[in-house]
Structure formats: structure tokens, C-alpha cells
Amino acid sequence: xxxxxxxxxxxxxxxxxxxxxxxxxxxxxxxxxxxxxxxxxxxxxxxxxxxxxxxxxxxxxxxxxxxxxxxxxxxxxxxxxxxxxxxxxxxxxxxxxxxxxxxxxxxxxxxxxxxxxxxxxxxxxxxxxxxxxxxxxxxxxxxxxxxxxxxxxxxxxxxxxxxxxxxxxxxxxxxxxxxxxxxxxxxxxxxxxxxxxxxxxxxxxxxxxxxxxxxxxxxxxxxxxxxxxxxxxxxxxxxxxxxxxxxxxxxxxxxxxxxxxxxxxxxxxxxxxxxxxxxxxxxxxxxxxxxxxxxxxxxxxxxxxxxxxxxxxxxxxxxxxxxxxxxxxxxxxxxxxxxxxxxxxxxxxxxxxxxxxxxxxxxxxxxxxxxxxxxxxxxxxxxxxxxxxxxxxxxxxxxxxxxxxxxxxxxxxxxxxxxxxxxxxxxxxxxxxxxxxxxxxxxxxxxxxxxxxxxxxxxxxxxxxxxxxxxxxxxxxxxxxxxxxxxxxxxxxxxxxxxxxxxxxxxxxxxxxxxxxxxxxxxxxxxxxxxxxxxxxxxxxxxxxxxxxxxxxxxxxxxxxxxxxxxxxxxxxxxx
Ligand SMILES: Cc1cc2nc3c(=O)[nH]c(=O)nc-3n(C[C@H](O)[C@H](O)[C@H](O)COP(=O)(O)OP(=O)(O)OC[C@H]3O[C@@H](n4cnc5c(N)ncnc54)[C@H](O)[C@@H]3O)c2cc1C
Numbered sequence: 001x002x003x004x005x006x007x008x009x010x011x012x013x014x015x016x017x018x019x020x021x022x023x024x025x026x027x028x029x030x031x032x033x034x035x036x037x038x039x040x041x042x043x044x045x046x047x048x049x050x051x052x053x054x055x056x057x058x059x060x061x062x063x064x065x066x067x068x069x070x071x072x073x074x075x076x077x078x079x080x081x082x083x084x085x086x087x088x089x090x091x092x093x094x095x096x097x098x099x100x101x102x103x104x105x106x107x108x109x110x111x112x113x114x115x116x117x118x119x120x121x122x123x124x125x126x127x128x129x130x131x132x133x134x135x136x137x138x139x140x141x142x143x144x145x146x147x148x149x150x151x152x153x154x155x156x157x158x159x160x161x162x163x164x165x166x167x168x169x170x171x172x173x174x175x176x177x178x179x180x181x182x183x184x185x186x187x188x189x190x191x192x193x194x195x196x197x198x199x200x201x202x203x204x205x206x207x208x209x210x211x212x213x214x215x216x217x218x219x220x221x222x223x224x225x226x227x228x229x230x231x232x233x234x235x236x237x238x239x240x241x242x243x244x245x246x247x248x249x250x251x252x253x254x255x256x257x258x259x260x261x262x263x264x265x266x267x268x269x270x271x272x273x274x275x276x277x278x279x280x281x282x283x284x285x286x287x288x289x290x291x292x293x294x295x296x297x298x299x300x301x302x303x304x305x306x307x308x309x310x311x312x313x314x315x316x317x318x319x320x321x322x323x324x325x326x327x328x329x330x331x332x333x334x335x336x337x338x339x340x341x342x343x344x345x346x347x348x349x350x351x352x353x354x355x356x357x358x359x360x361x362x363x364x365x366x367x368x369x370x371x372x373x374x375x376x377x378x379x380x381x382x383x384x385x386x387x388x389x390x391x392x393x394x395x396x397x398x399x400x401x402x403x404x405x406x407x408x409x410x411x412x413x414x415x416x417x418x419x420x421x422x423x424x425x426x427x428x429x430x431x432x433x434x435x436x437x438x439x440x441x442x443x444x445x446x447x448x449x450x451x452x453x454x455x456x457x458x459x460x461x462x463x464x465x466x467x468x469x470x471x472x473x474x475x476x477x478x479x480x481x482x483x484x485x486x487x488x489x490x491x492x493x494x495x496x497x498x499x500x501x502x503x504x505x506x507x508x509x510x511x512x513x514x515x516x517x518x519x520x521x522x523x524x525x526x527x528x529x530x531x532x533x534x535x536x537x538x539x540x541x542x543x544x545x546x547x548x549x550x551x552x553x554x555x556x557x558x559x560x561x562x563x564x565x566x567x568x569x570x571x572x573x574x575x576x
Contacts, residue, residue, distance in 0.1 A: 002550050005263050018309075022048040022273065023571075025295055025310040027280045027325065030127020032540040032556040033316035034258030034266075035170065036218045039564035040314075041271035045571075048308055049263075050278040050297055052317075053123035056102075056130065058236075058259040062249030064098040088118045091505055099247040102130050112449050116502035117120050117463035119320060126259040127277055127318060128507070131422060134223040134255050134375060136176050136554040137398075138167050138187045139191045141253060143548035146218035146437070150394050153440040154516040156545045157526035160187070166558035174256040174557065175232050177376070178221030186217070186381040186550075188435075194219045194535045195227045198370040198401035198427050200362055201378050204489040208380070211488040215384040219374035220400065223256035223554075235261050242372030255375065277301050278455050282314060282345050282556055283329040283536060291537045292338070298456040312535055312567055316560070319541035320446055323349075323512040324461045326538075339530035342520055346512045350547045352478060353397065353436030353471050354506040355499050358482045360491035362403060366430035367403060377402040380485075382549045384477065393473035397436035399482060400550045403428055434478040437549050438503075439470055465503045508552050528563035539563045 014181050023045035026036045033049060040047040052092050053062070066560040069075045076097045083090040086106040091105040099274070104121035111119060122128040141160040171190040178191040197219055198207060205217035224240040225232050232238075237253030237260055253260040266272040277300040284307060286293045294309035315322045323346050328340035337345045377400045384396035405425035409416060444466065448459035486494050503509075516522025519531035524543050530536045539560035541552060548555075 011396045015351070016534060019387050020294075020307060021309045022046045022311040024048070025050065025308055025311060025312065026296065026314045026316055028127060028316040028318060028321070028540070029125045029258055029274065030122070030316065030540075031129040031132070031258060031317055031553050032560045033127070034129065034262035035557045035560040036314040036316055036539065036564055037266040037272055038262040039331055039561050040312075040568070041266040041269040041463070043564070043568045044271065044273050045312070045568065046273070047266070048273045048310065049266075050280050050295065050308065051099070051125050051274065051276045052279040053125065053276060055274070055276040056249070056259055058249070058253065058257075060265060062251060063101070064107045064248045065245070065251045067098065089120060090503065091118055092120050092507070094133075098245070099131065101246065102249075108174060109454070112304035112452060112462040114462050114464040116464045117465050118502045119463065120504065120507045121318070121321075125263065125274065126257055129257040130249055130259060132553060133551075134246065135551040136171075136174070136221050136223050137381075137550040138189055139163070139186055139550055139555055140185050142185055143550065146395055146546050146548070148172055148388065151392060153306060153546050154514065154518070154521045155337050157515050157517045157522075162526070163555070163558050163562060163568060166562040167554065168458070170554065170557040170561055172229075174223050174228050174261070175222055175225045175228065175237070175556075176554070177224050177226040179219055181216065181218045183216055183218070183381060185383075185386060188217070189221065191221065192229070195224075195226065195374045195376050197378050198403060199368045200364040200430070201401070202493075203364070203558050204401065204403065204430065204486075205378060207489040208485050212383075212485065215380055215485075217378060217380050220379045222376040224375050225254050235265060237261065240375065242374060244373030244375050246375065259518060280317065280325055281305070281328065281456070281458055282325060283315070284309075285329065285333060285338060285533065287331060287333050290333075292533055300456070300460070303456070309522050312537070312540065312571060314537045314560075314564075316538075316540045317511065317543075319349075320461060320463070322538055322542040323446050323507060324448070324458070326513060334447065334533075338536065339532040341532050342523065344442075344514075344521065346447050347442045347515055347524060348440035349444045349446055349509065349511045350440040350491045350544075351465065351503045351510070352506040352508040352547055352549075353434060353438055353467070353474060354573050355501055356434035356436075356475050356478045356482070357497045357499065358432040358479065358486060358494060359497065360430045360432075360486045360494040362428040362491050364403065366427070368432045369425055385420070391473070391477060394439055394478065395437035395469045395470075395474070396549055397474060397478055399432055399434060399478070401432040403430045405429070428484060432482050432486060434475065434482070435469070435506075435549055435551070436474045436478065436536075437547050439468070440514070440546060441468065446512060462502070467503065508547065510541040510547050510552060512535040513538045513542040514545045515543050516545060527566045528559060529567070537563050538565060
């Protein structure tokens with residue numbers, strides 16, 4: 001149905017002026033854009049989703065999903081020539097011969113690293129929702145209170161209770177597996193059955209809990225269908241098969257992606273127009289009407305510029321690209337970027353500290369093994385600075401750990417003995433990793449290059465983001481407490497590794513267009529609308545006021561559903 005055709009359904013597009021006019025525009029079709037599209041379309045709005053990359057249709061466009069390693073030229077390893085040409089994306093653990101088609105190559109989309117920043121991107125319908133690790137923990141009241149508690153970054157305009165019903169709403173649709181652990185620091189959600197810890201992980205969990213009664217050890221929560229419900233079957237998704245080859249696209253729809261879930265759901269309403277190969281250049285601001293009226297798009301294939309119009313615009317291009325689009329949206333009213341009266345657009349960018357790994361041996365039962373490739377790990381929710389400020393660093397970190405019995409590694413030998421070793425699992429090994437909060441700072445920022453442009457004529461993004469002393473202290477604390485916990489759990493040969501990786505490789509970048517109560521110190525209000533341009537909404541990572549210790553995407557989804565609900569209520573009121 002055309003956007004202007006109002007005869008077939010009671011949709012709200014009563015004032016359409018031309019074929020490029022919609023009720024709502026969503027920029028980006030990844031995790032948050034997919035949710036915006038689903039919610040807007042279900043509420044009857046004719047919605048245009050503009051996606052800069054190609055279309056990726058669930059099932060049809062997963063060319064490697066069912067291949068064995070022997071079917072790849074290099075058994076899934078990346079050739080050295082590709083790695084040398086693409087040092088940034090090659091550092092991502094999920095980038096290999098079987099998944100490379102869903103990643104942006106460094107060579108194709110340059111940016112300027114004033115300070116090293118590994119910017120990992122997926123430019124296609126579905127964005128990074130095809131590639132993510134799918135770990136999904138709610139934020140707690142403690143996380144939302146972080147800035148107010150210690151005064152670093154501005155206060156969040158919302159608290160846990162504002163978002164809790166929206167977590168429930170998205171969790172039921174997405175399908176999240178987990179235990180109801182009853183913890184304040186990591187609230188429970190709407191869970192499908194959990195994945196099981198293996199025998200060594202259980203052993204470690206119980207020994208840590210005995211030695212440290214105030215620390216919790218629980219199974220990770222993740223966006224996998226362990227027991228599909230009718231709402232998931234209705235999406236055409238089925239049970240997770242524990243293949244853990246998710247980043248190739250899942251032929252079972254066992255994990256949540258925009259491609260398997262929100263985009264086809266939105267499409268079914270008849271209200272979605274999906275336009276791939278549409279690079280959004282900027283938002284159009286009408287000085288006279290005092291509002292945004294649409295977006296300028298460069299067609300990625302023809303290089304033609306086009307404009308699309310709507311009364312409501314959601315920018316969901318993923319954190320840094322959302323910053324880029326808004327910074328590039330200049331007008332006489334907003335010479336420094338849309339809504340940027342405060343001058344803070346692009347500033348207070350933050351990320352998560354992923355630099356710490358700990359490895360150890362464990363003398364576990366050699367007659368025990370585990371089956372399937374579980375898509376999550378046990379975790380220890382944050383236990384630092386909960387009741388009071390007790391360390392020399394601010395905020396805290398959560399910890400993942402896991403135990404496995406790896407086979408022999410390729411560098412361990414050749415010939416018959418090596419072949420034999422490959423056939424049997426080796427001794428138990430334990431690994432532990434950090435996911436730490438970083439403090440948003442004005443100096444950590446992104447901006448537009450003054451002289452360099454991409455091939456669509458859009459200024460390149462300059463990244464200027466770095467660690468600070470707080471991050472170093474937090475990492476040191478993780479190494480010490482993590483090692484102590486593993487020692488208490490009976491591990492031996494404990495070794496700490498500081499990967500020294502650049503910010504960005506955590507792929508949890510947030511901020512630059514933060515929410516807040518005061519327009520002088522924030523860009524967005526409590527409904528994710530721009531203070532100074534309220535028909536433009538930002539609900540991806542760019543809106544985040546602080547980083548918390550949790551993996552962020554389930555919060556982006558909940559904020560998006562909440563913002564759409566509010567925006568459409570207001571839209572209906574103004575439409576009379
Ligand atoms: C390997 C990996 C593991 C991860 N693990 C986890 C995890 O366990 N848990 C978690 O919570 N998060 C995880 N993440 C992060 C997660 O993927 C992101 O937080 C999430 O995808 C962000 O959603 P988004 O909608 O903001 O962006 P995306 O999903 O990246 O979608 C943005 C979309 O916007 C499009 N776009 C960009 N610029 C423009 C433009 N100018 N015009 C038009 N379209 C544009 C892009 O092409 C893309 O499709 C992981 C990411 C990766 C890569």
C-alpha cells in the first residue's frame with residue numbers, strides 16, 4: 001500500500017502530501033531501529049525505514065549458516081591479506097570467513113582515529129543484530145542512580161520503575177532465557193528456561209558463594225529461545241539448537257535479530273516501507289515551522305540525493321552514526337548540529353572496559369563432559385561500590401566466567417599424536433572476563449572531520465575516546481578479586497591478561513546525545529525526544545547518560561518501545 005493511500009486501513013497518514021511522505025521515518029534497521037519499526041507499524045503509522053546497507057532477508061540471505069568448516073577455503077580462518085588490510089574489524093572475535101559478509105571492512109568505510117578506537121559496524125538490514133553475542137541483562141535502580149550518586153555525568157531523567165514494564169514487554173517478544181535469581185542488583189525478567197552450568201562451573205559457583213556470601217554467581221541471561229512460546233512461533237522462529245554459529249544468521253530463528261523478528265513482524269502489518277541502500281545524510285529542519293520535516297538521503301547505488309518527509313523521525317543508526325547524522329544536520333537555527341544548543345552533541349561518549357581476562361587450570365572430573373554449544377556463560381553481577389563507595393575507583397564491573405575442555409591447539413604439534421589428541425577433550429580450563437563501567441567525560445567525544453569526506457560526500461567521523469585513571473584502577477581491582485575468587489574456587493596456574501585493546505572493541509559504545517532533565521546539559525528529554533527539536537527521537541546507544549555494567553542492547557530495545565508509545569500518543573493527540 002502506498003503511504004498516501006488511506007482508504008484501506010484506518011492508519012493515521014491523513015496529511016500525506018506526496019509519495020515520499022510517511023507518518024514516521026526510522027533511520028537504521030538494527031536492534032533499536034527494528035524495534036522502532038515494529039512498534040510504529042503496529043500502532044498504525046505508515047513507517048519508512050531507511051537503511052544504508054543491502055537487504056538481508058531472514059533464511060534466504062544466510063549463505064554460510066549450514067556450512068561445515070571444511071566447506072570454507074581456509075576452514076573459517078581469515079586470510080592474512082584480509083587481516084592486514086582490515087586491522088580494526090579483524091580484532092573482533094566474531095569476524096571470520098563464515099561471518100565476514102555481515103561486517104563493515106575498514107577499507108570500505110574509513111573514519112579518523114584521533115585516538116585509537118576500534119569501531120565495529122554491520123551495515124545491512126538487521127545491522128549488528130545479526131552479529132551480537134545476545135547477552136541481555138536488565139539495568140537495576142543502582143545503575144540508573146550511578147551519575148546522581150557520585151556526580152559524574154548528569155542524572156538520568158528516568159529510574160528503573162519507568163522502564164521495568166518495557167523490559168517485560170520486549171523480553172516476552174524477544175525471548176530471553178534465564179533464572180529468576182531475585183537480585184536487586186540485576187532484576188529478574190520474563191524468562192524462558194535457563195541454560196545449565198556444566199559441572200565445573202557449578203563447583204566454582206558454589207565455592208565462590210561460600211567464600212564470598214555477598215557475591216552472586218548466576219547463569220547468564222541471553223536472547224535465545226530455549227522453549228519457544230506462541231508469540232515466537234508466530235514470528236516463525238523455533239528452538240535454539242545450541243550450535244553457537246549465530247553470527248552467520250540462524251536458520252532456526254533461535255536467537256533474536258531484527259531480521260528474524262521485528263522487521264518481518266513490522267512488514268506483516270502492511271505499514272512498513274523498507275528502503276535499503278539509503279544513506280541518511282542529515283535531518284531536514286524547517287526554520288519557519290520550528291521542527292524537523294524529514295531526512296536527506298543519498299542512494300548508495302545511484303548516488304542520487306532524495307528527500308523523505310515525516311512528522312516523527314527516529315534516528316537509530318547505532319551510537320556513533322547517530323551522532324554523525326545529527327552533527328551533519330545543520331541549519332540556520334542549528335549551525336552546530338540538530339538540537340545542539342548546549343554544544344554537547346558528540347560529547348560524553350563512553351564504552352565498557354573489556355580489557356581484562358583471567359585464565360586458569362582446574363583439576364575437574366575427566367569422566368565428565370558437556371553437550372551442545374551453549375550461547376551464554378555464568379556471570380557474577382557487580383559487587384563493587386553497591387552500598388557505599390568502597391574502592392578508589394567509581395562504579396563497578398560484572399564478570400563472566402566459563403569452564404571447558406578444549407581440544408589440542410594447532411600449535412601443539414603435527415602428525416599421528418596430534419590427530420589423536422584432537423579426538424579427545426583436554427583437561428578443564430577456566431576463563432574469566434570483565435565488563436566494566438566507564439565514566440562519560442566531555443573530552444571523550446566524536447566530531448566531524450573538517451576536510452575529509454566519504455564517497456557519499458558526508459564528512460568522516462573523528463573519534464577521540466580514551467581510557468582514564470578510573471579504568472586502570474577498576475581493571476586492577478578485577479585482576480585481584482577475580483584471581484582471588486578463582487583461587488578460592490580451587491583453580492591453579494592463574495594468569496591475568498590485559499589485552500590493552502582500544503575502546504570500541506567492546507562494541508558497547510554509548511552517549512553523545514544523552515538524556516537528561518536539563519536542556520543545558522543534555523540533548524534528549526525523558527521520552528528520548530530532542531529538547532530543542534521534539535519530533536526527533538534517539539533511542540539507540542547515543543541516548544545513554546551512563547554505561548552501567550550490563551550488556552546494553554536490551555535497554556535500547558526497552559527505551560525504544562517506551563519512546564514510540566509516548567510519541568504515538570502525542571501524535572494522535574495533535575492529529576485530533
Ligand atoms: C560481535 C558482537 C557482540 C555483541 N554482543 C552483545 C551482547 O552480548 N549484548 C548486547 O547487549 N550487545 C552486544 N553487542 C552490541 C549490539 O550489537 C549493539 O548494541 C546493537 O546492535 C545496537 O543496536 P542499534 O540499533 O543501535 O545499531 P545496529 O544494530 O548496529 O543498527 C544500526 C543500523 O543503522 C544503519 N545505519 C548507520 N548509519 C546509517 C545512515 N547514515 N543511514 C541509514 N542507515 C544507517 C546501519 O547500517 C545498521 O543497519 C555486540 C555486537 C557485536 C558486533
